[in-house]
Amino acid sequence: MSQGKKIFIKDFSFYYESFQALRHINLDIRPKEIFTVFGPARSGKTTLLKSLNRLTDLVFGARHTGGIFLDGTDIYDPKVDITHLRRRIGMVFDLPTPLPMSIFDNVAYGPKLNKMIPKKRLAEMVEKALRSAALWEEVKDRLHTSALRLSGGQQQRLCIARVLALEPEVLLLDEPCSGLDPISTASIEETLIHLKKDYTIILVPHNVQQASRVADRAGFFLNSELVEEGPVYQIFTKPIDKRTEDYVTGRFG
């Protein structure tokens, strides 16, 4: 399709049973930008992210109208290989979710699902992913201890490394810093800015400040609707919509 669009969301609505979680969303995500999706709780941010890698398929009674296109291909096309799609669009959840296995096995989990990988190659992939997530130096001597013993911030960077090991094209980050202390948050934000070189990133930020610190463009969600989107400096300094202004100036939310 057109140049300059990694993801193209067209008139997309989403329903859980009778509850409408997204209303007629139209949005473009550009390659290798950090796009931040922000707004109050229950405004549809997480649903949007989970629609992008079709994790919403797991929810019984969920349905949608409209379409989402990745590089011009409709991701809801029945011909789409869903496991392949999810490899291309990696997701990090709001709470750190290490699987109860070793650090190494957590990072190797995704690559090993796909195919047999020689041990040596796998070790290289794990190291590379951990380095990209800025965790390698802290864990290189204890790769085979349980991931549950890491601190919260380390666990979240492990989750980022786990996704990076798949070498995805798009990263979905759903409040990756909620529940983390400011130092861990800073180190994750630093990691994100570093990752922007290679990945398209969609971030639900922890708060408005975080959105303005790391993002290129932003979209404000309220009550299942996309109220306004634009470059970060515009959204946070001179928003067009009154509701956006109220939110970013802290009048509600």
Place this chain on the structure above:
Amino acid sequence: MAALSTIAVMILILLQILSEGLPVLHLRFFLESPKSMGREGGIFSTIIGTMALTAVAIFFGAPLGVGTAVFLREYTRESKISRIIRFGTDCLAGVPSIIFGLFGFVFFVIQLNMGWSIISGGLTLAAMILPTVISTAEESIKAIPLSYREVSYSLGGTKWQTITRVVLPNALPGIFTGILLSIGRSIGETAAIILTAGSSLVMPTSLFSPIRTMSVHFYILAREGISMKMAYGTGAALILLVLIINVIAQWLINRYIRHRT
């Protein structure tokens, strides 16, 4: 008070059996087969019988039960089918063991012409332990956080990969507990086993040989007044066997959990 009396009852039973039975327990008692109907000799063939029967029961019952639990938890939502299956297992759990014995006798022993044998008895026991295996496996699968599954799917895992690599390994300690309970029940069962596996004291040579388990041996020795001394010996050995199995299983579970966390 209630807890104390429970412990008191347990201690009383243990004291009774062990004080009468322990003096009989020598190495020869374990390693020699019974002679003259069990009046003399040891209980070796009944130990082998017990283990073979239990192994067959677990071999068939555990995969079937765990498979059912996986189906109920991962492949269906609350629906008519899942309600029927759950109702069925609840009913199965309430059926008296002698009815299982009668069923096993009519179906496996006669209809399928397997005779009184390890396989007939084992399959009957497998049916008996199914409800326990299913419900414990289902509980432990239910306890696994949705987030683990989401992670697996989001990394490109298929349903089957998610079940085999995330769900089952994490449910294993719970599943194992259910199997342990089932082993206990298999070892302790008598009536259904006499009807399906017989009560032969001859050393079994194949899955189609009839056998006598330790519990049945104990029952016959005491019931027919053959030898109370040997009966208590068998009882004491039975208690020790269950104890050893439990200790080993607990050790295995703890090691497994420690390894993962």
